[in-house]
Amino acid sequence: MKIVVAIKQVPSLADEVELNAEGTNLDFDAVDFVLNEWDEQAIEQAVLVKEAGSGAVTVIGVDATGELDGVLHTALAKGADAVAKVAGEFEPGLTSHAQARLLSSAIIDMAPDLVLTGVQAPDDLDGQLGPMLAALMDLPYVGVVNSVQVSGRTATVHKEYAGGLMAEFSVQLPAVIGIQAASQPPRYAPVSKVRQLAKTATIEEIETAEDELESGLSVRSMTRPVSVGHADMIAGDAKAVAGRIIAILNERGLI
Amino acid sequence: MSNDILVIAEHLDGKVADISYEMTGKARELAAALGGKVTVALLGQGMAGQAGGFASDATLVIDDPALANFNPEAYGRVIAALIAARAPRLTMLGSTSSGMDLTAWLAVRSSLPCVASVNQLAAEGDELRISSQIYGGKVAAQVSPEGGRAVVAVMAGAFPAAAGRGAGPVEQSASPVSLDGLRVTFSKLIRPEAGDIDITTYDKLVSVGRGIGGQENIELAQELAGALGAALSGSRPIIDAGWLPKTRQVGKSGLSVKPKLYLMLGISGAPEHLEGMKDAELILAVNSDPKAPIFDVAHYGSTCDLFEVTEALLEALG
Ligand SMILES: Cc1cc2nc3c(=O)[nH]c(=O)nc-3n(C[C@H](O)[C@H](O)[C@H](O)COP(=O)(O)OP(=O)(O)OC[C@H]3O[C@@H](n4cnc5c(N)ncnc54)[C@H](O)[C@@H]3O)c2cc1C
Ligand SMILES: Nc1ncnc2c1ncn2[C@@H]1O[C@H](COP(=O)(O)O)[C@@H](O)[C@H]1O
Numbered sequence A: 001m002k003i004v005v006a007i008k009q010v011p012s013l014a015d016e017v018e019l020n021a022e023g024t025n026l027d028f029d030a031v032d033f034v035l036n037e038w039d040e041q042a043i044e045q046a047v048l049v050k051e052a053g054s055g056a057v058t059v060i061g062v063d064a065t066g067e068l069d070g071v072l073h074t075a076l077a078k079g080a081d082a083v084a085k086v087a088g089e090f091e092p093g094l095t096s097h098a099q100a101r102l103l104s105s106a107i108i109d110m111a112p113d114l115v116l117t118g119v120q121a122p123d124d125l126d127g128q129l130g131p132m133l134a135a136l137m138d139l140p141y142v143g144v145v146n147s148v149q150v151s152g153r154t155a156t157v158h159k160e161y162a163g164g165l166m167a168e169f170s171v172q173l174p175a176v177i178g179i180q181a182a183s184q185p186p187r188y189a190p191v192s193k194v195r196q197l198a199k200t201a202t203i204e205e206i207e208t209a210e211d212e213l214e215s216g217l218s219v220r221s222m223t224r225p226v227s228v229g230h231a232d233m234i235a236g237d238a239k240a241v242a243g244r245i246i247a248i249l250n251e252r253g254l255i
Numbered sequence B: 001m002s003n004d005i006l007v008i009a010e011h012l013d014g015k016v017a018d019i020s021y022e023m024t025g026k027a028r029e030l031a032a033a034l035g036g037k038v039t040v041a042l043l044g045q046g047m048a049g050q051a052g053g054f055a056s057d058a059t060l061v062i063d064d065p066a067l068a069n070f071n072p073e074a075y076g077r078v079i080a081a082l083i084a085a086r087a088p089r090l091t092m093l094g095s096t097s098s099g100m101d102l103t104a105w106l107a108v109r110s111s112l113p114c115v116a117s118v119n120q121l122a123a124e125g126d127e128l129r130i131s132s133q134i135y136g137g138k139v140a141a142q143v144s145p146e147g148g149r150a151v152v153a154v155m156a157g158a159f160p161a162a163a164g165r166g167a168g169p170v171e172q173s174a175s176p177v178s179l180d181g182l183r184v185t186f187s188k189l190i191r192p193e194a195g196d197i198d199i200t201t202y203d204k205l206v207s208v209g210r211g212i213g214g215q216e217n218i219e220l221a222q223e224l225a226g227a228l229g230a231a232l233s234g235s236r237p238i239i240d241a242g243w244l245p246k247t248r249q250v251g252k253s254g255l256s257v258k259p260k261l262y263l264m265l266g267i268s269g270a271p272e273h274l275e276g277m278k279d280a281e282l283i284l285a286v287n288s289d290p291k292a293p294i295f296d297v298a299h300y301g302s303t304c305d306l307f308e309v310t311e312a313l314l315e316a317l318g
Helices: A037-052 A068-077 A096-108 A129-137 A191-200 A238-251 B018-034 B048-053 B072-086 B099-109 B215-228 B236-240 B306-317
Strands: A002-007 A009-011 A033-035 A056-062 A082-086 A114-118 A141-151 A154-160 A166-172 A175-179 A203-206 A217-223 B005-008 B038-044 B058-063 B090-094 B114-124 B127-134 B139-145 B150-154 B170-173 B184-190 B204-208 B231-234 B261-265 B283-286 B300-302
Touching: A002 A037, A002 A068, A002 A096, A002 A129, A033 A037, A037 A056, A037 A114, A037 A141, A037 A175, A056 A068, A056 A096, A068 A082, A068 A191, A082 A096, A096 A129, A096 B099, A114 A129, A114 A141, A129 A141, A129 A175, A129 B099, A141 A166, A141 B072, A141 B099, A154 A175, A166 A175, A238 B283, A238 B300, A238 B306, B005 B018, B005 B072, B018 B038, B018 B090, B018 B114, B018 B150, B038 B048, B038 B072, B048 B058, B048 B170, B072 B099, B072 B184, B090 B099, B099 B114, B099 B150, B114 B139, B127 B150, B204 B215, B215 B231, B215 B261, B215 B306, B231 B236, B261 B306
Parallel strands: A002 A056, A002 A114, A056 A082, A082 A203, A114 A175, A141 A175, B005 B038, B005 B090, B038 B058, B058 B170, B090 B150, B114 B150, B204 B231, B204 B261, B261 B283, B283 B300
Antiparallel strands: A009 A033, A141 A154, A154 A166, A166 B184, A217 B139, B114 B127, B127 B139
16 A cells, blocks of 8 residues: 655744735745644544554645755654655745646556545645645545545545534545545644655655646736625723623623 | 536535535636636535525535435545536535545545635636635645636635525436445434534524633633523533533534624634634633734723633622
8 A cells, every 4th residue: 555645834824824015926035834733634534544554654745835855854753754856946825736747647656546536725725735646646535534445446435514414435556635634634744754854865856757736827916815894892990891792782681 | 627616515414504605705706707617516426306495506415324424534535526527717615524524635636736724715717816824823824726627615604694595406316426336435424413402593692712721710601601600611622621511612613693782801812713602792802812813803892801801800890
């Protein structure tokens, strides 16, 4: 079983996201990058599949931030067997089309049995990576998946719909699966282990000949969302806020 | 290229989903501006009975046993063939569990641009102007497809459903492509386990998000819920972490709720969460980030620390 996990880093949403002066994208110098949280779920699911059977997990990304190595070392500490990145000079803000073209060319040569990726990322303006990888590699795709079990050449996956309803599919391998959540919460990687791997691990660099990286979209502007309304903000300290909340609930007969 | 709009209707568990009408209503408006027609495609088996309810120029029913339940491979093949044959200006799918499997795949297959998480669509002259909500609802991107055509995934609830209901003519058709040799097979639907409370029946909900920090703090929120006579619910990360059962999840892949009170502690207001609670009668949000998208939706807000507010509420409620 050769399992490949395609990942990317995205701006952290815990902090303020600043727009650039032209208002056409984020100011990438002013953001912190983190691993896309659904890619973290995909890595966990890949390691779980490996542990339930056999095989090896390779985690691969395009280094658009100059900081991907740290993420790859963490993936190794969590149980990945090998890590790789697409060779080249890239800038933050690569479109999904670009990521998909670069990653699919690299992954196809690995002849994977199973390709996992996060179901979406916060910066997916021009579409999700998983279905694009599948289209480019001519593999089947199922996304919004919260469990993957492999037996022989078949993966049994659970896809989530609304309201807790799920569908079970069996998928002939090789296939691409978009992970919503791993079948158990992602494991913790001890910092000491990550540090040690950063000294000893090798990150394979894969050359690709991709140059068709356009998304076909022209971005007219990026702005903060224009909202129709805004919450009435309650001033004061926690005690004052609690008092006001209770008054509001009283007024409406809710307590 | 035509100026026509292709709407991919969606159904779950035998019932056409509202997103189908929401897209059709918007498609009507765009088609009128562009001078094209609206075709709704309803893929399935035995769905014809519900096909007459769209405000379309035509509703195409494609009936096949392989389409009885959503199957990304089978649906993808059929829709790709429809796009190839009709060259629609715009193909609209829902940004839903099934639509998210198809949109980007169809775009790559059809060599068309793709726009995800769309919440506004307009035609200005001959140009399509599309807005997408990205970065967890913190940024709105305004884009136009360079060649004029696109495949888009439309957020649930972005447009009113009423404008898409009507009595457009229905055409029946067999699948335009072979559905043999599928590599993806639908096995069964799995229904949620009963046993826990049903949060959709509660008048009052206290809902916790990632700001709650750790499993050890859930008890505090439960205490507040108890004092208010409310049930405790949560955002997706709380459920994924195993801190609350799946039955308590509010949002796109959880439950839709419409309580009289929705008190939110440490939830940012990502579009997927809003989908499940934006129609609550009274929304109170406590979130330390003044720029959190939830404040665009909540009726009342506070940027105080959620723990301090919870303690103060508990004290005041005695
Ligand atoms: C296909 C799909 C389906 C999804 N379905 C759902 C769904 O059904 N429901 C759902 O909720 N999500 C869903 N999501 C996930 C969604 O995109 C968001 O990731 C999620 O809603 C974020 O949860 P959150 O607001 O709790 O966390 P965050 O976005 O991390 O927000 C935490 C907030 O807490 C605030 N905070 C932190 N500490 C404090 C404090 N001490 N006091 C006050 N405030 C504090 C922070 O300012 C922050 O705004 C789905 C995603 C996908 C891809
Ligand atoms: N106790 C806390 N106080 C403030 N922010 C928190 C707290 N716990 C978690 N967060 C925020 O919740 C989000 C997820 O954090 P984590 O659980 O560490 O991944 C981030 O935005 C954090 O800033």
